[in-house]
Amino acid sequence: MFHVEQYNENRVENYKMVIKQLSALIEGESNPIANLANAAALLNQFLQEVNWVGFYLTENNQLVLGPFQGLPACVRIPFGRGVCGTAAENKRTERVEDVHAFPGHIACDAASQSEIVIPIIKDGLVYGVLDIDSPIKNRFDEIDQEYLEEFIGVLSKHL
Structure with missing residues (x-):
């Protein structure tokens, strides 16, 4: 019999493990592109039911494509759009939960159905965002959000 509590407990433990792996990968490395690339690869390997994992970096009040795993993507996204x-x-x-219901959604990959985006804040400014897409609706929940935000907190110290 399927137990939601056990499933969620395992997910939390898995997230804690991937955050430790991230720390080990980026410890002592100061190059932000290398750290973002390894972070994208790590999440792409770790997360199930995702079709795009990557970063957009701030440049002149817009987001510019950074390291990612997945199909080719939109290169520039203005702040406030999508x-x-x-x-x-x-x-x-x-x-x-459903990207097609989001006003102004930018469809880079037609297969994407749901999405989570976590801003990377450094010194009060938006350094960029972590963007994760899934080919299924309602893929991301509170557990994903909490631990992906923690993941970004660890990563941002090495950018």
């Missing part, structure tokens, strides 16, 4: 631009402008995580 899920990524909204997360950057508001400086808060956007968790979208």
